[in-house]
Amino acid sequence: MSATDLLELFLRFMTLSLMAVGGAITLVPEMHRFVVDERSWLTDYEFTSSIALAQAAPGPNILFVTLIGWNAAGPLGALATTIGIMLPASILALHAHRWANHRAEMPLVRAFRAGMIPITIGLLLATAWVLAEPNLSNPVLMLTSLAVAIITVRTKLNPLWLIAAGGVAGILFGG
Numbered sequence: 001m002s003a004t005d006l007l008e009l010f011l012r013f014m015t016l017s018l019m020a021v022g023g024a025i026t027l028v029p030e031m032h033r034f035v036v037d038e039r040s041w042l043t044d045y046e047f048t049s050s051i052a053l054a055q056a057a058p059g060p061n062i063l064f065v066t067l068i069g070w071n072a073a074g075p076l077g078a079l080a081t082t083i084g085i086m087l088p089a090s091i092l093a094l095h096a097h098r099w100a101n102h103r104a105e106m107p108l109v110r111a112f113r114a115g116m117i118p119i120t121i122g123l124l125l126a127t128a129w130v131l132a133e134p135n136l137s138n139p140v141l142m143l144t145s146l147a148v149a150i151i152t153v154r155t156k157l158n159p160l161w162l163i164a165a166g167g168v169a170g171i172l173f174g175g
Contacts, residue, residue, distance in 0.1 A: 001073040013084030022120030024062045028127040041072040044134045140173040
């Protein structure tokens, strides 16, 4: 990857960080569009595997961004994506939090916070679609995903059991 490509990766992730309503995971569809569809730096499989591996590993939820950068461009790619996603969002969040806390009772602040809930849910659903799309042709994996979603909503079962079940289904029935 050239220096220009690394700069583009860094700048794209900086821009994305300002849209991270609900966390970086909500940006997965746009990350996918950029690194897989537009630039072909990763395949669908590599992209999805990066997220799965990072989510299974202990540590911060945002590790998948670093892994996407690493798989696209090695250590410099990991650095570009991590700093790009963290820096602007952290600075903005700090200042916005301070401002909103001093004005929590203003109707505008309350309306903004209430309006962000459906946006976050929509972004999470878009993320779920992008991650599930490569397996749409596999009915066993789709049924497993549906079952996990229902069990998650309706029970208090430890998610580790569901992750294990998904892993077994992937091993047995995945491509």
